Amino acid sequence: MEERDKGGVDISVVVPLFNEAENIPELYRRLTSVLVGLKRGYEVIFINDGSTDNTQRVLEDIFRGDERVRVIELRTNFGKAPALSAGFDNVRGNIVLTIDGDLQDCPEDIPRFIEKIDEGFDIVSAWRVDRKEPFLTRRLPSCIANWCIARLSGLDLHDFGNAYKAYRAEVVKGIKLYGEHHRFIPALAKNFGVSVTEIKVKNEPRRHGQSKYGLGRIPKVFFDMLTLKFLLTYSTRPLHILGPIGSFFGVIGVFLGLRLAYLKIFYGEQLGTKVSLSVCVLCIFLAVQIITSGLLAELLVRIYYESQGKEIYTIRRILEHST
Numbered sequence: 001m002e003e004r005d006k007g008g009v010d011i012s013v014v015v016p017l018f019n020e021a022e023n024i025p026e027l028y029r030r031l032t033s034v035l036v037g038l039k040r041g042y043e044v045i046f047i048n049d050g051s052t053d054n055t056q057r058v059l060e061d062i063f064r065g066d067e068r069v070r071v072i073e074l075r076t077n078f079g080k081a082p083a084l085s086a087g088f089d090n091v092r093g094n095i096v097l098t099i100d101g102d103l104q105d106c107p108e109d110i111p112r113f114i115e116k117i118d119e120g121f122d123i124v125s126a127w128r129v130d131r132k133e134p135f136l137t138r139r140l141p142s143c144i145a146n147w148c149i150a151r152l153s154g155l156d157l158h159d160f161g162n163a164y165k166a167y168r169a170e171v172v173k174g175i176k177l178y179g180e181h182h183r184f185i186p187a188l189a190k191n192f193g194v195s196v197t198e199i200k201v202k203n204e205p206r207r208h209g210q211s212k213y214g215l216g217r218i219p220k221v222f223f224d225m226l227t228l229k230f231l232l233t234y235s236t237r238p239l240h241i242l243g244p245i246g247s248f249f250g251v252i253g254v255f256l257g258l259r260l261a262y263l264k265i266f267y268g269e270q271l272g273t274k275v276s277l278s279v280c281v282l283c284i285f286l287a288v289q290i291i292t293s294g295l296l297a298e299l300l301v302r303i304y305y306e307s308q309g310k311e312i313y314t315i316r317r318i319l320e321h322s323t
């Protein structure tokens with residue numbers, strides 16, 4: 001593959017690091033030996049996500065001895081998704097590969113990712129076939145999340161949770177990652193017509209240090225999935241979902257109101273004590289609230305896309321004759 005004029009960088013490896021000092025030397029050694037073996041221009045971008053251990057010192061030592069290494073030090077701990085985002089904003093290569101810094105992913109698998117990108121895929125995702133992690137706290141929740149994300153997004157991957165992935169650079173450029181959204185890049189990208197495949201990889205237990213996540217991640221992932229569903233389906237047309245919900249309550253409210261009016265006029269009933277009066281008022285109130293939120297959301301969508309010059313479509317290529 002031709003190398004473009006970016007200092008000869010073809011492959012950019014992005015590694016988010018939060019307190020991984022003990023893992024970095026071996027990671028660096030194995031990454032380098034694999035990448036040199038590929039015989040293509042590469043860079044390794046280490047993102048120090050506000051580590052409080054020796055991570056920065058270890059990275060600086062490596063940086064001094066290797067001009068293919070870049071280090072981005074964040075001011076504090078922002079989380080893995082923003083750390084990856086910082087990497088994406090600075091990559092120079094045509095292919096971007098993200099890998100965890102804890103040696104759970106084996107750098108030796110990298111050539112297989114690159115092969116798939118060379119075959120023409122835009123995203124290559126890793127599927128950890130033999131995960132070395134506890135079943136109840138890790139594999140089971142992850143299994144449920146994978147199932148849900150696959151259903152929600154219509155993208156049939158086995159393993160969304162792993163950050164070990166390769167991307168054609170234009171896919172990740174400009175992607176801003178909120179919450180735990182790094183796991184949703186393929187799902188979001190698929191929506192824009194990007195081709196996604198997966199390869200099976202080995203997974204090792206963590207050597208040093210501790211996982212930064214526990215069961216506390218579950219509710220976050222749940223709400224992120226809700227956002228994903230919304231982004232995938234209604235992000236350019238929020239009133240299409242909020243409108244019907246608001247109207248539903250509106251119809252019930254109006255129906256109850258008419259019935260109450262009928263009872264009052266023709267039978268002179270006292271309405272003050274009726275439960276249906278409260279329900280009627282509540283429904284109409286809800287309807288107005290929800291529909292107004294929908295209208296506000298429509299405004300927000302326009303601000304979101306137009307203020308950032310974002311398009312609501314993506315073009316793969318334009319063929320045209322020069323004039």
Ligand code: UDP
Pocket residue numbers: 015016017018019020049077078079080083099100101102104210211212213
């Ligand atoms: N990480 C990070 N910022 C954080 C938490 C984690 O950059 O706030 C990095 C961490 O150093 C590692 C990767 O993200 O390289 C995955 O983290 P971890 O191994 O703790 O997650 P798990 O494998 O348990 O999902």
Ligand code: MG
Pocket residue numbers: 100102104206211
């Ligand atoms: Mg890990």
